Each structure stands twice: as structure tokens, then as C-alpha cells.
Amino acid sequence: MDKELSPVGSQVKKITTHVLKAMKHAGEKISMLTAYDYSMAQIIDQAGIDIILVGDSASNVMAGHETTLPITLDQMIYHAASVIRGVKNSLVVVDLPFGSYQGNSKEALTSAIRIMKEAGAHSVKLEGGKEIKESIERIISAGIPVMGHLGLTPQSIYKFGTYAVRAKEEEEENKLKEDAKILEEAGCFAIVLEKIPAKLAKEVAASVEIPVIGIGAGNGVDGQVLVLHDMLGITQEFSPRFLRRYNNLHEQITQSVQAYIKDIKSKDFPNENEQY
């Protein structure tokens, strides 16, 4: 890895929650992407990504559901265990899925322990603020690092009714600022801010000591996260303003598959060198 791209000026280094905090304080931006399987996790880990999120967006991009709500704890553990097997340096964060932590803090801890034990994950992420403070504290007291998630929290999509930008009004803005402080006080090692005004995100990042990672939250935060399938251009229909596409794999895969079909139909594949 290029020395300039490596965390806090070192050579390739295993990323821990302490490294992330040091990166914030050194002004080094944190990179984060989702992954849901071994092969992709191995590629992005070796490419030097700081954090890999086994997001419940697997419900959308891997399983084809409209929302993140249907994915189960068992399914998240399957994805997380696959990712972990491909990772050497990145910190792996796993989403606690909808319904696995909202009931009570004991259930939240049981779910987090399953993810750590059965998948070998390094940390978990929960959506929400004040209302899940007790669960966060209980998980952290068991020695499990927790990442918070505020702003557009997709598990609450039926409450919001829309995927529009959150916290544009004063009341929601104030609640988000207060929630960020609560998450920091509860012991979260970082917070994701999704789809909120850039000015507010910058203010929140400056108000807490822990790293703030944005998605659709502007450039004033400590790092950025995108869904891997969106930034690689595998998904086509999802095109929010914040999404920068670094490839068009949908087109490239289509062309490769069509070339393969053509070679089979024309009896060109396999040739003499490709058989025994």
C-alpha cells in the first residue's frame, strides 16, 4: 500500500477502533465500503479499505428485497462469516438487523454476541439514538465495540415514509445533535451519518471526539462510506446525488457474459488448449 494512503502515516496496518480515532485526530480521512461475501471482501481489504461494513443493505443488493427489514440475524451472520474469512487488515463492522435489538437491551446483547462469536466480527452497528442507548451500553459493557447510525436510518423507512434528506427541520436537527452526543457518551467508537445536510454533518463531526463517517452527508466529516454494488455500478436503478460511480460493472459483466454465450454458440469455446 502507498505510505501516503496508509492509516496515520504507517505501513499497512491492522485497523482497530484506536487507529480510527487517531486518524480523526491526525486529519486523515477514513474509507469505508460494504461487502457481503468472501471474494469481494478479500479484494477491498487488499486494496486498503479501512472499514468493511457487512451492511443490512445485503437485504437489497444480495437478496433483492425492497427494504432492509426482511434480512435475518442468521443471514447477517452467514454474510459476516464469509467476509471475515477474506479480511486481513480492515476493521469489520456488522449491522444488527431489524428486529434483533429493538425489543430490549438483553436481546440486543444476545444478538451482538452471536455476531461476534459465530461470524468472528470485530464490531456491530445499530441504528438510532437515545431510544437504544441502554442496548448500546449493554453491548459495550460486554466488550463489543459499537458504531452508531443516525440521520436516514433505513430500518425506520416505514416511519419516515420516504428516503428523502433527514434533519432539515430544526426539531430533527436538534435531536440528531443530541443523539450524536448520547452515542459518544454511551461509548460508541464511531457514528455513521446518512443523508443529512452537509453543514449539520460537519457541525456534528466537530462536536464529538469519535470519528463520524458520512454517506450523503458532505465532506466535512471524518470519512465516507458507500455501498460497494452502487459505487461499482452493479446496481443501476439507484442514483442519488451523493453516489459517485467508479465503474460500470453492470455493463462490463453483461458484455463478458454475452461474449461467453457467443463463444459457446459458435463452438469457439472451449478450444484445443482449453481441454484435456
Ligand code: KIV
Ligand atoms: O447497510 C448499509 O449498507 C449501511 C450503509 C448505507 C451505511 O448501513
